Amino acid sequence: MLDPFPPPPAWLRSFVEPYALYYNSPTLPDHIHEVIGAFVFYLAIHAIVSPWLSPILFPQSYKSLKPRTRLNWDIHVVSLVQSVVINVAALWVMYVDRERSAMSSGERVFGYTGACGLIQALAVGYFVYDLIVSVIYVRMFGIGMLFHAVSALWVFSLGSRPFLNYYAPTFILYELSSPFLNIHWFLDKVNMTGSRAQWYNGMALLGTFFACRLVWGTWQSLVVYSDMWNALQHTWNAAASPLSEPVSVNAAVFYPARDGSMCIDETCARANAEITKYKDFTSAGVPTWLVVTYVGSNMILNFLNYFWFSKMVETVLKRFRGPAQGADKEGTEKTQLKDDIVHDVVLEAASQLEQDESAVMKGDLSALQEQVSSAVDSGLTDELRKRRAELVAKVPLPGA
Numbered sequence: 107m108l109d110p111f112p113p114p115p116a117w118l119r120s121f122v123e124p125y126a127l128y129y130n131s132p133t134l135p136d137h138i139h140e141v142i143g144a145f146v147f148y149l150a151i152h153a154i155v156s157p158w159l160s161p162i163l164f165p166q167s168y169k170s171l172k173p174r175t176r177l178n179w180d181i182h183v184v185s186l187v188q189s190v191v192i193n194v195a196a197l198w199v200m201y202v203d204r205e206r207s208a209m210s211s212g213e214r215v216f217g218y219t220g221a222c223g224l225i226q227a228l229a230v231g232y233f234v235y236d237l238i239v240s241v242i243y244v245r246m247f248g249i250g251m252l253f254h255a256v257s258a259l260w261v262f263s264l265g266s267r268p269f270l271n272y273y274a275p276t277f278i279l280y281e282l283s284s285p286f287l288n289i290h291w292f293l294d295k296v297n298m299t300g301s302r303a304q305w306y307n308g309m310a311l312l313g314t315f316f317a318c319r320l321v322w323g324t325w326q327s328l329v330v331y332s333d334m335w336n337a338l339q340h341t342w343n344a345a346a347s348p349l350s351e352p353v354s355v356n357a358a359v360f361y362p363a364r365d366g367s368m369c370i371d372e373t374c375a376r377a378n379a380e381i382t383k384y385k386d387f388t389s390a391g392v393p394t395w396l397v398v399t400y401v402g403s404n405m406i407l408n409f410l411n412y413f414w415f416s417k418m419v420e421t422v423l424k425r426f427r428g429p430a431q432g433a434d435k436e437g438t439e440k441t442q443l444k445d446d447i448v449h450d451v452v453l454e455a456a457s458q459l460e461q462d463e464s465a466v467m468k469g470d471l472s473a474l475q476e477q478v479s480s481a482v483d484s485g486l487t488d489e490l491r492k493r494r495a496e497l498v499a500k501v502p503l504p505g506a
Contacts, residue, residue, distance in 0.1 A: 107203035108377055109220030114139035131266035132387050133218060137227035144231025148184050152235070156183040167296040174246060179295065181239060182288050188232045189284035196225050196275035205377045206272060212359030214272040214330075215337040216388040217381040226265040226274040233259040261403060268384055269396065270334075276326050280407075282318040286311035312418060319411040327404055334397045341391025354389035356382070 113119070119135045126134040134141075157180060160168040171179060199206070199221045206219050237255040244252050265271045286307050293304040337359075344353040360382050 107199065107205055107219050107221040108373070108380065109136070109224050111140060111224065126266070130387070131263065132384050133223055133268050133271070134266045136220070137223050137266075140224060140227035141231045141234070144228045145234045148188060148232055148235040151187055152180050152184045152239070156180040164296055171295065175295070177243070177246070179292075182291055184232075184235070186285055186288040186292075189281045189288065192225070192228055192232070192278050193282055193285075195228060196278040199225055199275045205381060209272055209381070210359070210361060211333045211336050212340065212355075213361070213381060214333050215270060215392060216268065216355075216359050216385070218268040218271045218384050219377070219380060222271045222274045223265070223268075225278060226262055226271065229262045229274070229278065230259065233262060257403065261400070264396070264400070267387065269392065270330065270400070273326070273330055276330075277323075280319055280323055283311055283314040286314060315411075316415060320415055323408060323411060327408055330404070331401060334392070334401070337392045338394065338397055341394075344391055355391045356385045356389050359388075360385065 113136065114122075118138060122138045123135045126132060126138075160179065160183065168176065168179065203219060203221045206222060209217055233255060237252075237259055240247060240252040240255040262274070265274055289307050290304065290311060293299065293301065293307065298304055337355075340355040340358050343358075344355050347353040
């Protein structure tokens with residue numbers, strides 16, 4: 107699928123292209139205007155839209171925030187908007203990009219489509235903004251957030267080689283849980299901690315986190331590992347050739363029909379030809395160091411996802427371990443109590459996820475290690491702790 111947006115102006119392409127080629131990013135000139143546009147869009151939300159609109163929508167809450175928390179509010183607004191925009195765009199590309207859907211294993215590593223390039227450009231534009239904010243406020247948010255911004259920008263910039271351009275929308279869907287995580291934070295700041303709205307949002311957060319990061323993320327990680335292993339084999343075989351001239355991997359990677367000969371209209375022919383548009387830059391294959399770097403980063407992120415979810419499961423099990431085997435005379439009251447505790451457990455697990463992600467982003471690993479070695483009880487806010495204590499005092503839980 108072609109990029110739905112028009113190409114950049116000639117002067118901008120001419121300015122960027124020498125630098126892009128020098129840094130092995132030949133697709134960047136095609137999308138540099140989208141990178142800049144995304145960056146300016148998110149910067150405007152941070153500096154103009156949020157400070158103007160938030161006091162109108164939340165006059166009491168926003169104006170009462172301390173400067174540090176108000177800055178954090180504006181950053182969360184940008185994160186919320188970005189996560190919604192990028193996920194909608196990624197789902198749309200995955201649904202309508204027929205050429206992407208028909209890619210072979212090798213094409214998923216070396217191929218290119220303008221639509222996937224658009225998703226990558228939107229992500230890079232946001233992470234440029236994120237990097238600048240992390241540098242300016244590094245004392246406030248910590249070195250961990252800076253490292254996160256650098257790593258994210260690095261990974262998505264690799265698509266400009268092109269490398270794994272196909273997977274740009276695939277791994278963006280990790281962020282389907284991010285809107286709910288941001289909403290959870292906002293509900294705390296507008297004095298809706300423990301509310302029914304926060305409970306429903308918490309359920310959506312935990313559900314999307316499990317489905318997208320664990321189920322979808324793990325499956326797609328296995329697929330991309332397989333694709334990269336195949337690409338490495340093509341690269342090694344080409345390097346081992348006895349011929350004096352380097353052997354291209356293109357013949358083993360791209361379908362012969364990618365020249366558009368099987369198409370019946372010009373749009374189809376252009377879209378198919380675009381997949382091999384940068385084959386001259388990928389003919390030597392993929393560097394081993396690049397695959398190792400990507401796999402290592404992906405495994406770390408997957409480990410963190412499983413770790414965070416295990417903390418949430420531990421929270422739930424702790425609240426309901428050891429059910430009663432006896433009398434039912436207080437059954438109705440205990441059922442109501444259990445419903446209330448379920449409500450609190452969801453909110454606690456959502457808060458736990460927010461705290462753990464924040465700890466890693468800020469580099470507060472000591473706090474995270476302390477949570478691992480102790481019971482998972484730090485996710486409750488003061489209000490939830492007080493409410494749970496009142497419930498337990500009313501009807502003691504089994505084993506309490």
